[in-house]
Amino acid sequence: MSGTDPDLRDQLKSFGFSDKEIDTYTTILTLGEAKASAIAEGADVSKRYVYNVLGEFEDRGLVEIHDHETPTTVRALDPSTVVDRLSDTLSTLEGNLDALYEPDPEVDRRYEVIKSTATVRKRISRLLREAENEVSLSVHASIVSDLAADLRSAVDRGVLTLVLVNDDGTDAVERDRFEGLGSAVRVWDHTGPMILSVDRTHGLFSPPEVVVGPPTDQQAIGFTEDRLSPALVGSFLGNYWPLATEVYVDGPSEPPETYDRFRHAVLDATLHRRRDRELIAEVSVRPARSSEPFETRRGRVTTVRQGLVEPTTNNIPIENALVLDDGSEEFTVGGPGAIMETYEARRVTLETPETADQSVSELLDSSSKV
Structure with a gap:
């Protein structure tokens, strides 16, 4: 056909x-x-x-x-x-987006339509170079080599970099060439939309043909929006990431390490525990679904629930959480906007008993004996 x-x-x-x-x-x-x-x-x-x-x-x-x-x-x-079903889906999407859209003159929120393929590619590279904490990227295999230097640099800077390589079978994909191009890299045997989210604020979204293939009338949307970007990451992790095959996972940072992005702490905690390393977490938290002040709590990491690397241990695709024991109780911690966990965290420090102070080590020793 x-x-x-x-x-x-x-x-x-x-x-x-x-x-x-x-x-x-x-x-x-x-x-x-x-x-x-x-x-x-x-x-x-x-x-x-x-x-x-x-x-x-x-x-x-x-x-x-x-x-x-x-x-x-x-x-x-x-x-x-x-078509009626698609229309209903688009109407629902419009309502969800409208619910997020509440312009605040004090917040930088910008949107633009990008028609040029060259501009889209340059924007991807620029956003990768400017990333400070977290990158989620879904892109066609044919342009990964063009982005390799920027991706490696992001990983070297300690940025959590999740890369989903789309392969529709038009190019022979040598999966071992993705080593070092992300904190975790997966390959999906289909062509999905081009998705880029950086630091929960900046991003791009477009049909795949805007980035690869012959000239097209399709367009990309670029944005700076602190509420739309997390929704895009949720779609990335919930709809596309679970369908792909894991081909590379980078090693964790050596503790003690402080994380301003919760998912990065979850990933490293997972990798450390797979190496049988006991971990202590110091977390800046407040009760989930509240506006209470943040407070500092510490506890031994007893369980990690995540869907970032295989084998996954979460109950739903977007769940990423730490379970901590402070000697008096066991409690769950999620990232910003957590709804399933007891607490939401804005900062996490991971330590080992050797790097933690003596009082914390003694506390955790007593909790492990309970």
Whole structure:
């Protein structure tokens, strides 16, 4: 189905469809109802690929799978029904974004539309160079080499750098070449949107063809917004990161180390505990969902719940938390805006019993004996 109308392909790509997904879905539309083998032949893809992607199509409300029949058949849903569902989704998204949008003249919030591919690439590089604490990046494999120096520099500066490499099969991806390009690097065998969030404030978002491929009328959105960026990171970690395959994880910083970004502390705590290192955490916290003053608490790290590296230990994809024991109670700590944990933290220091002061070590020794 490579002859599909270019405008239709661009429209479907803007909703996250890869080229192979477009070929498969438009084939199903053309056939109306068919077996997997007929769909594979019409789309020029493997039958195995058809079976893999049908579940996603069903979740998106694009098709019905009649697996009670032999052989299994797939029926395309009426496009008007599909468009109505997409419209409802966009309306919900608009409402959620409107709820976040409360302009404050004292806060720097800017938005811009970027049409030039060269400008988008330069902006990605600049934001990577300016990153101080945290980077979340989803980008096509074909331009990773162009960003390699900036990514390595961010890692060397101690920036938590999560890199999701999109590989739609058009290029041979040598996965071992990603060593050192992030705190954690994953590869996803699809082409998703280009996503960049830096320091919970700055970012970019665009369809993938804005960054790779021939000239396009698609556009990127650049922003400086301290509420939109965390929502984008939540989508990155909740929707895309869990689907990808881990190919590289950097080593943790040596304690004692202080973290202004909670996820970085969670990642390093995970890596230290996998090396059987006992950890003590000093945290600046306040009760979750409150505006009370922050206070300092210390405790032994007993559990880490996270979805940043494999194997994951969280209950939902965006959960990243520390469980601490201060000798009198065990309590949970999450990052800014925590809702599942007892406390939210704005700063974390990780130590070992050897680097902690004597009184803390004695306290933790007594808690471990309880």
